[in-house]
Amino acid sequence: MPSSKLRIGIAGLGRMGKRHAVNFHDLTQRAQVVAVSTPDPTERVWGKENLEGVKIYEDYDDMLAQENLDAVIVASATSVHAEQAIKAISKGYHVLCEKPLSIDLKVARSVLQAYENSKKKNPKQKVMCAFSRRFDASYREAHGQIAEGQHGSPVVFRSQTADLLDKTGSFVDYAKTSGGIFVDCSIHDIDLMLWFLGEDRKLKSLQAVGVTAVHPELNAMNDRDNAVARLEFDGGKVASLYCSRMMAAGQEDTTEIICEKGSLRVNMEGRKNHVVVHDAKGARRDLPQHYYERFREAFITEAYEFTTCCLDDVAVPITLSSSVRAIEIAMALQRSLVSGNKIYFGEDGQEISKTMSKL
Amino acid sequence: MPSSKLRIGIAGLGRMGKRHAVNFHDLTQRAQVVAVSTPDPTERVWGKENLEGVKIYEDYDDMLAQENLDAVIVASATSVHAEQAIKAISKGYHVLCEKPLSIDLKVARSVLQAYENSKKKNPKQKVMCAFSRRFDASYREAHGQIAEGQHGSPVVFRSQTADLLDKTGSFVDYAKTSGGIFVDCSIHDIDLMLWFLGEDRKLKSLQAVGVTAVHPELNAMNDRDNAVARLEFDGGKVASLYCSRMMAAGQEDTTEIICEKGSLRVNMEGRKNHVVVHDAKGARRDLPQHYYERFREAFITEAYEFTTCCLDDVAVPITLSSSVRAIEIAMALQRSLVSGNKIYFGEDGQEISKTMSKL
Amino acid sequence: MPSSKLRIGIAGLGRMGKRHAVNFHDLTQRAQVVAVSTPDPTERVWGKENLEGVKIYEDYDDMLAQENLDAVIVASATSVHAEQAIKAISKGYHVLCEKPLSIDLKVARSVLQAYENSKKKNPKQKVMCAFSRRFDASYREAHGQIAEGQHGSPVVFRSQTADLLDKTGSFVDYAKTSGGIFVDCSIHDIDLMLWFLGEDRKLKSLQAVGVTAVHPELNAMNDRDNAVARLEFDGGKVASLYCSRMMAAGQEDTTEIICEKGSLRVNMEGRKNHVVVHDAKGARRDLPQHYYERFREAFITEAYEFTTCCLDDVAVPITLSSSVRAIEIAMALQRSLVSGNKIYFGEDGQEISKTMSKL
Amino acid sequence: MPSSKLRIGIAGLGRMGKRHAVNFHDLTQRAQVVAVSTPDPTERVWGKENLEGVKIYEDYDDMLAQENLDAVIVASATSVHAEQAIKAISKGYHVLCEKPLSIDLKVARSVLQAYENSKKKNPKQKVMCAFSRRFDASYREAHGQIAEGQHGSPVVFRSQTADLLDKTGSFVDYAKTSGGIFVDCSIHDIDLMLWFLGEDRKLKSLQAVGVTAVHPELNAMNDRDNAVARLEFDGGKVASLYCSRMMAAGQEDTTEIICEKGSLRVNMEGRKNHVVVHDAKGARRDLPQHYYERFREAFITEAYEFTTCCLDDVAVPITLSSSVRAIEIAMALQRSLVSGNKIYFGEDGQEISKTMSKL
Known part of the structure; x- marks a missing residue:
């Protein structure tokens, strides 16, 4: 078993963001939550109190620019899921994106397109929509x-x-x-x-x-x-x-x-x-x-398996195209x-x- | 409680006919199964062996012509439900007819029409389709x-x-x-x-x-x-x-x-x-x-309650129009x-x- | 199937007596409740109103003396179960006795003894304690x-x-x-x-x-x-x-x-x-x-099967000795x-x- | 929330020891498994492969002597539960001991006695038997x-x-x-x-x-x-x-x-x-x-709560005397x-x- 951990950034610390943060930070041994970003000051306070050793950003782009990540968890408002996912995909990061990708079908398809483009260069890159069931x-x-x-x-x-x-x-x-x-x-x-x-x-x-x-x-x-x-x-x-x-x-x-x-x-x-x-x-x-x-x-298992798939280059169990x-x-x-x-x-x-x- | 029993004729001794016969004959105190009719000789043998004191007819019309009945249970083949029901209705008898009345909507409606006509003369007459649930x-x-x-x-x-x-x-x-x-x-x-x-x-x-x-x-x-x-x-x-x-x-x-x-x-x-x-x-x-x-x-309760409704002039719990x-x-x-x-x-x-x- | 019915007398019309009366009278085709006895006037009124064609006695001994019975159902107070059962056994009647036979073990054994004695003369006689389960x-x-x-x-x-x-x-x-x-x-x-x-x-x-x-x-x-x-x-x-x-x-x-x-x-x-x-x-x-x-x-089945065992000379499913x-x-x-x-x-x-x- | 973690040593990597090791090492954020000891070479191999950053000892006493611990989890063979627990207690460590403390009542009581003695000097010391339900x-x-x-x-x-x-x-x-x-x-x-x-x-x-x-x-x-x-x-x-x-x-x-x-x-x-x-x-x-x-x-919760009780000086939910x-x-x-x-x-x-x- 390799000793390196999956370096993770999390976008959003709302209800689902908090849960993902706890699951990856506390309950997934091979994951290391490096940074989180949220525009909400209350959420940032929660992050400081609960996510020991994790850097807290106000701005998602700043997090992407400044941190050396392996993967991004997109758990922000639905309206920015796609945009944030695409930015992370473009950097070659693994992405676990909360559902739905978008409520605009064209936008959802653009995420899939971005992944298909990126994957040509990054054949081990994993992108998965978080269908926890x-x-x-x-x-x-x-x-x-x-x-x-x-x-x-x-x-x-x-x-x-x-x-x-x-x-x-x-x-x-x-x-x-x-x-x-x-x-x-x-x-x-x-x-x-x-x-x-x-x-x-x-x-x-x-x-x-x-x-x-x-x-x-x-x-x-x-x-x-x-x-x-x-x-x-x-x-x-x-x-x-x-x-x-x-x-x-x-x-x-x-x-x-x-x-x-x-x-x-x-x-x-x-x-x-x-x-x-x-x-x-x-x-x-x-x-x-x-x-x-x-x-x-199921969410804890999702965190564990997503981490494993990324680290060990195993196919994620949900194809992005089925999520679209x-x-x-x-x-x-x-x-x-x-x-x-x-x-x-x-x-x-x-x-x-x-x-x-x-x- | 009146001492007279509901005199019943049953049309058909197939699967459901047998069950109605047993339920009315053996398990419904206020009912008296007087006669049954069935064109099937095997069913008639069953009737003789199992329905003590009950007259067995080959022909439904004969049964109607010769017996003094209060009520008829129509449990024959679906194709003759309506015809047999209408004949009994026309004689002013109470009728419990197995479902469906017919698989021809016009025919089903004609049963309802026959009942509505007959009821003007026989305001206490009960006609019910056997929705056992x-x-x-x-x-x-x-x-x-x-x-x-x-x-x-x-x-x-x-x-x-x-x-x-x-x-x-x-x-x-x-x-x-x-x-x-x-x-x-x-x-x-x-x-x-x-x-x-x-x-x-x-x-x-x-x-x-x-x-x-x-x-x-x-x-x-x-x-x-x-x-x-x-x-x-x-x-x-x-x-x-x-x-x-x-x-x-x-x-x-x-x-x-x-x-x-x-x-x-x-x-x-x-x-x-x-x-x-x-x-x-x-x-x-x-x-x-x-x-x-x-x-x-539920079928035993149906037999009991249909009998009671007829004898005591209580409305049956299922309207014929809803069955149509x-x-x-x-x-x-x-x-x-x-x-x-x-x-x-x-x-x-x-x-x-x-x-x-x-x- | 023989046409004769099992002629039954019932001792007691309390809670269980009423249930047995209804089960044998209304729901057991091969049984005919001929008579019931109860010292309680209210129970006798209930019997008159609910048990059509059944003779009502105040005194159990009178019922035994005057009626021509095949079987007795003992559903009276526990204190007289044994005595009434023994009297019926002695007349060679089939007996279904409510449980317990007695709360005095000697008395309970005396019922078994009476049955064993009587059975020598009446090998088809059935005596069963009503363990409904x-x-x-x-x-x-x-x-x-x-x-x-x-x-x-x-x-x-x-x-x-x-x-x-x-x-x-x-x-x-x-x-x-x-x-x-x-x-x-x-x-x-x-x-x-x-x-x-x-x-x-x-x-x-x-x-x-x-x-x-x-x-x-x-x-x-x-x-x-x-x-x-x-x-x-x-x-x-x-x-x-x-x-x-x-x-x-x-x-x-x-x-x-x-x-x-x-x-x-x-x-x-x-x-x-x-x-x-x-x-x-x-x-x-x-x-x-x-x-x-x-x-x-189960009680209805019990009535049905007890009747069948008596009429068809089949062993009852519960031995009296096991009940003792x-x-x-x-x-x-x-x-x-x-x-x-x-x-x-x-x-x-x-x-x-x-x-x-x-x- | 304090940043220091509970430094834990685990005795035994058998069936339960492995589970405790995983639960504390991977799933309990405030715990840090520092060392484990087991005389079984196969178990030590498992420990090396699965417990990243954890020192593996063959001998329990060596572990106690060389490591700076806060707490010991006793998950060894029942026959040494008490002895190992008492040694850890004597060092003032918190102890979570698998059940039963001993199958010799005197020995079990000696653990309680050791704790009562030690607690006078270490009023914050926690000792609990692992009744997971x-x-x-x-x-x-x-x-x-x-x-x-x-x-x-x-x-x-x-x-x-x-x-x-x-x-x-x-x-x-x-x-x-x-x-x-x-x-x-x-x-x-x-x-x-x-x-x-x-x-x-x-x-x-x-x-x-x-x-x-x-x-x-x-x-x-x-x-x-x-x-x-x-x-x-x-x-x-x-x-x-x-x-x-x-x-x-x-x-x-x-x-x-x-x-x-x-x-x-x-x-x-x-x-x-x-x-x-x-x-x-x-x-x-x-x-x-x-x-x-x-x-x-329940075992994961146990790990989490034991850690919390030790770090935050909260009474453990099971008294040691009730376990005796x-x-x-x-x-x-x-x-x-x-x-x-x-x-x-x-x-x-x-x-x-x-x-x-x-x-």
Whole structure:
């Protein structure tokens, strides 16, 4: 095992940035967090107090200019993900970029382009979008069993991301720039769908509908608080997605992969821990309140494996092109959600323009 | 409590006919099965051996002509449901008719019309389509909690009927006359959907897609072995359905009703009984193999309550018009499944004709 | 199938008497409830209103004298179980007697003696103590798997009967004549223990301790509201029992049978029905509130099978001698509970007298 | 937050030693593993390859003599736990010692004595026995709810440690020096029992029985492969323990704490991850195969918190005296298991000598 550590710079110390910082700094032996950058003074104070030996920058470009890094973790605001990722890519650094790359498809594709260009010169360079569920032990177990052929070919993929109701309403503000519920909530389900059904599988059609049950103000932003979608792929595969922002008991991520000879359920009964209480209200358990309670271990594994892939020149487990594709699909679903129209795709993967209208 | 029993004639002694016969004859004290009719000689032998004191007819019309009945249970082949039901209705008898009334919408509507005509003369007459899940204790508990307002208004309804893979292939033959997977499998989910979201709620659109994963010969019959659908109702309600005919572990009926303040899950973890085995294959339980293992109690309750409603002049819990509506919806889903088109409905409940085409 | 029905008389129309009456009268086709007797006028009124065509007696002896019966169901107060059972046995009737036969071991043995005497003259006569769990589908599944050798020999048997807290306190009154918590609550677990470990297996020792956590007044009656016990059998088998009268969520009957190659769990997660509610209190389900909610189906099966065994001369599934043995064991546990002493048994099955004292 | 790290030496790099080494070295930011010692050359090779920057000693005394440490983790063979712990204690070091301190009660008490003596001079010195379940999120949740009074006072404590069957038989060898099944398997349950029922609660009696179902050779070592025990404490508390070494599906640790107003279940349904497979064998999940799969997170938390307690002078969450008491109880259970006798304890906590004999 080589003794050199992966020298890392982190962009952003918001909610996810802090978590990445702790995971790489404290829990990933082969990583060394060298520097972080954030324009937010409060975050810089947090960094000083919690990231011993790490240099704190206000400006991302300054960090890139002054530090000798091997890798950059982009955990800043979504609006700058792509720009910051491209700058790091251009320097030949490995990049782990928070999802989504962008809510503008062209911009997302430009990240992929930058990587493809850079990789010609830096064949060992790794760029990965942080789809944490691919590192979750349960999804891996499920994927492994299917890959081994234990259950036959997958036929139907059903997945949901349903978030705890945010009573503060801060979520509604966030919705303005989130890209919509499919880009914000379902992007993980879409990534899993591609992973389980095949990243190159051709999409034939998709369709979505949704409602605003608890946040009617979302309508003005062309968004919804509950939505269902279904997608049709070639080779006889269908997918059904559900996303919600009004769960009462906690965050509920569940996935079913129904194969020809068996089916796999991931987290159909959420649970925060192993405690069940029996009292006058019945037998009950708590659910995770947020995705991080469910996926904390996956994020730590992600940090560990990203580090390992970079240091040992092993392919990262998620291709950047599939992450761009996830955005494409999420945005098409969001369009269908708003228009109500079913969208068809041709053999070339392009949307088929239609004169479909509601009369 | 009156001492007279409900005098019942049963049409058909096939799988469901036998079950109704046992349930009414042996397990429903206030019912008296007087006669049964079936053209099948094997079924008549079964009747003689198992239905003590019951007269066995070959011909349904003979039974109607010769017996003095109060009620008729129509449990014959789907193709004669409507005709037999109408004959009994015309005699003023109470009727419990197996689902579906018909796979021809006009015919189904004619049963409703016959009942409406007859009821003017026989205001106490009861006619009900046998949607057994409405008698299941779990669905009733769920519906009761929502009706009491415990969880706020229902927003998203998700339900599935997924049958054990039929390795004999006899199912494929049956598919020729079943009306298709939505009429055959999902009709119960559609009935529940109407019950939970509101029987009069206006449908705005629906869309379905499906695949043939294990029974490719179904394509020739315009059918599928797995299908997903979503429906959009006014008032901000959506529904997502899944039906399958290739489950490996057993029959899996599950329903989720997601309300503004909470959500209800019915049978998300199926189980045949209370046994869990821990052995080298892990911790495991069996699932019901067929719907009757899951719903036997509901069928017995149905027999008991139908009898009570007739004898005591209480409204039956399922209106006949909602059962006709379930067929309308199932058939529209089946059309969408085959065409791939999204179907829109106008304010008047009629489909909106569209020049929608795949270019 | 013979056309004659089993002519039944029922002694007692209390809680269990009513249930037996309904089960035999309404739900067991081959049984005909001819008469019932009860000294309680209110129960007689209930009988008149609910048991159509059944003669109602005040006096048990009158019923026996005047009716032509095939079988008697003894569902009266425990104090008269044995006497009434013996009278019916002496007339050559089949008898289904509620548990326990008696809380006096000599008296219980006298019922067995009466049956053994009578059976010489009436070799087809059936007498069975109503241990309903033997008719439960889950216990039968478990027993069947073990009998087939699927899991190797059973080694450890753990079982509990834990009742919902009775806030009315009426339970404490009942405790005066119940024989104590092991006779009242654990008798079913003891019966199951004998069934799973072997009805003839020799007991080597037993020991019990208990507390009075919510009903301190039980101490005065030499009873407890929670108790644990362990028993040791020859052949390398041990059993652990738990009984409680203070459950908050409902009635909790669970059993584990740990075998050499696997283990079986029966009802480790109780549930009243298939509904799970997700709300601000977490994900929760209701438990059965009373044993009848859990075991109603088993009681109906018991009625059906007892009737069949009598009519078709098939051996009943529970030997009367094992039911007497269950009382022996329950009473020994109760003695150990009160004295604190471990009790040893010799090769002959007799307790070994000891000069054991707490110094 | 202070910048100095806790300088740690680790004794032993066996199974647990390796885990502690990784947890402290890689996953605990405020800890610095300075040195390890192990007489095993293979373990030293592992240390060189995996513990970058850590000095490797063959001899524990050499490590103590030459290194400047703050804390020692004793993870060597049980037979030297006490001796090594006492040496480190005498140097004023903080000590985290694997359980059990010793299987000789006098020796275990000598560790406590050494700590009490040393602490007079080193009031900030921390010594803790590594009862990892106290750091498990689920047990903490349960303990916290009870401490807050949510469920009333605990009355009955039931707990089990049931290990996967070891087909290699290496376990039998280990049994020679393990102290027996209660010292080896149940020590964690005993620790939890003291935590939940009260560390100072007086024991009134205990009794154990066991069998050798799969490893008959254990009898020669006065050990068993399955055992049940019950204990009686003052204040109306009882406990029931079960330990086993022949589980087929995996490791099964479960605990129930039954309180006056509710009850808590910890891990009643074990699961390795969130995957459930539905196939022809039913619906099934895997169980953890070893305790570390269940408790890995607890061990990491233990490392983190021990480090924090030492650096910040916070009391460790487990008193050393309670750990000695756990050994006392485990050994008394083991004696009862072998003799079959119930053991009584007087007001002074001493065993009451009895002339109890099996005649």
